[in-house]
Amino acid sequence: MHRHPLTCILPPHMLKEIIRNGNERQRAFALQTLQISAQFRGQRQAARDLAVALALTAAPGKQRVVYDAQGGAQLPGIPVRREGEPPVEDPAVNEAYDGSGLTYDLFSEIYGRNSIDGNGLRLDSTVHYLKGYDNAFWNGQQMVYGDGDEDLPPSQRLFNRFTVAVDIIGHELTHGVTEYEAKLAYYGQSGALNESMSDVFGALVKQYQRRESADQADWVIGAGLFTANVNGIGIRSLKAPGSAYDDPLLGKDPQPAHMRDYVNTVEDNGGVHINSGIPNHAFYVTAREIGGYAWEKAGHIWYLALRDKLTATSNFQQAADLTWQTAGQIYGAGSLEQQAVKTGWAEVGILVNETTTPPPSQGDGCLPTLLRAIGLKQI
Amino acid sequence: MSTRIRYERTGGFAGLKLSCTFDLDDLPEDQADKVSELLEELDFFGLPERMLPSHPPVDQFAYKIEVESKKGNHRVLTTDSAAPEKMRELIHLLNHLARGYRKKD
Numbered sequence: 001m002h003r004h005p006l007t008c009i010l011p012p013h014m015l016k017e018i019i020r021n022g023n024e025r026q027r028a029f030a031l032q033t034l035q036i037s038a039q040f041r042g043q044r045q046a047a048r049d050l051a052v053a054l055a056l057t058a059a060p061g062k063q064r065v066v067y068d069a070q071g072g073a074q075l076p077g078i079p080v081r082r083e084g085e086p087p088v089e090d091p092a093v094n095e096a097y098d099g100s101g102l103t104y105d106l107f108s109e110i111y112g113r114n115s116i117d118g119n120g121l122r123l124d125s126t127v128h129y130l131k132g133y134d135n136a137f138w139n140g141q142q143m144v145y146g147d148g149d150e151d152l153p154p155s156q157r158l159f160n161r162f163t164v165a166v167d168i169i170g171h172e173l174t175h176g177v178t179e180y181e182a183k184l185a186y187y188g189q190s191g192a193l194n195e196s197m198s199d200v201f202g203a204l205v206k207q208y209q210r211r212e213s214a215d216q217a218d219w220v221i222g223a224g225l226f227t228a229n230v231n232g233i234g235i236r237s238l239k240a241p242g243s244a245y246d247d248p249l250l251g252k253d254p255q256p257a258h259m260r261d262y263v264n265t266v267e268d269n270g271g272v273h274i275n276s277g278i279p280n281h282a283f284y285v286t287a288r289e290i291g292g293y294a295w296e297k298a299g300h301i302w303y304l305a306l307r308d309k310l311t312a313t314s315n316f317q318q319a320a321d322l323t324w325q326t327a328g329q330i331y332g333a334g335s336l337e338q339q340a341v342k343t344g345w346a347e348v349g350i351l352v353n354e355t356t357t358p359p360p361s362q363g364d365g366c367l368p369t370l371l372r373a374i375g376l377k378q379i
Numbered sequence: 380m381s382t383r384i385r386y387e388r389t390g391g392f393a394g395l396k397l398s399c400t401f402d403l404d405d406l407p408e409d410q411a412d413k414v415s416e417l418l419e420e421l422d423f424f425g426l427p428e429r430m431l432p433s434h435p436p437v438d439q440f441a442y443k444i445e446v447e448s449k450k451g452n453h454r455v456l457t458t459d460s461a462a463p464e465k466m467r468e469l470i471h472l473l474n475h476l477a478r479g480y481r482k483k484d
Contacts, residue, residue, distance in 0.1 A: 137439045186436075
């Protein structure tokens with residue numbers, strides 16, 4: 001009987017050596033094996049503690065700095081709160097600090113990833129960028145947040161400050177992760193996938209913070225961003241794309257939930273914020289079908305696909321195929337999880353091509369398969 | 380002939396579009412003067428059409444400003460971090476005007 005390589009019982013000392021000396025990918029596989037072993041022995045909390053401790057000892061851990069641009073355009077601005085310092089009076093600063101910490105924690109504790117670059121990259125945020133700036137972005141090196149339309153009188157104001165929702169912070173940070181991993185090009189379908197990854201992991205940060213299961217979560221991005229003057233619950237919905245807002249001033253949420261409604265446009269780099277609704281919904285359905293906490297299995301599949309399989313030019317069909325393959329590799333061919341991925345993409349109008357990656361060519365015993373998978377040679 | 384301005388802002392985290400078209404003659408005098416002043420200071424008609432980074436910047440706004448006047452027609456495309464300082468002032472003013480027009484729909 002051939003065991004799935006990730007459930008092999010390897011001696012812990014070998015796994016710990018991999019964790020200490022391996023690269024990010026090798027460490028993640030070893031951590032995952034240790035966690036799975038601990039889980040099988042009923043030691044969930046021990047498995048989680050182990051992941052945290054090991055992720056933090058491997059390289060410098062969470063390092064945050066928040067800056068204030070004071071309504072101007074100069075970045076980063078003045079440093080106002082550094083890692084370990086207590087909360088300040090300015091809520092935007094504290095939100096940026098806490099939100100980037102929570103995002104770091106999700107990637108570190110659940111996926112074994114040490115910051116955006118996998119190597120302890122410092123998380124820099126600037127708040128109060130420009131005046132009346134109703135936006136947030138990742139500029140390749142740092143996060144930048146505006147204050148909404150704070151320059152309008154309250155009766156006319158539509159947007160709160162952009163640090164108010166933790167999923168917006170998670171969204172921006174995930175753009176950084178994508179830049180280091182798949183590097184999905186920011187236009188057309190690959191751009192919509194890029195946007196979707198940010199919405200998915202942004203949503204997972206919020207769900208992880210609240211310890212919400214897939215059926216408990218609201219699956220809305222940017223809840224709390226709109227003021228009461230807007231008829232809307234948030235900017236986007238993964239559960240029901242196109243339903244987040246319908247407002248006389250802002251218009252209606254334009255997101256499609258299915259390929260038949262794909263929006264062909266040149267604006268917004270080919271509608272990257274619009275067509276992201278399709279892969280967003282595929283993720284939501286996958287998580288719904290699997291059940292439980294969405295960051296654990298659905299999120300794991302999506303993270304490994306982002307890290308190991310997707311490329312700069314991946315389109316929706318390729319993302320469907322690659323997430324399906326990834327699910328098969330982690331959970332087994334024909335597993336409930338793999339079927340959930342297939343269902344997820346089918347519900348948005350994409351049929352997975354069910355071809356598996358080529359099997360290993362030499363020796364398919366448990367240990368050689370695992371060592372090959374994590375890039376080590378058997379002695 | 381009055382100067383006509385077409386302004387369009389797209390992209391951004393929320394992917395919302397903000398746009399307006401107006402003649403300077405339609406504006407209150409102080410605002411019209413301010414717009415003309417900024418276009419002069421910028422030497423708008425001498426600016427390159429594309430002031431853009433080499434790759435589309437993530438979640439930033441994309442701006443399209445078109446000016447039609449007796450000097451001719453000119454269009455400028457830019458983004459948040461690629462826009463020069465003086466352009467930011469013009470963008471800020473155009474945003475303010477566009478939001479005002481948004482109310483009228």
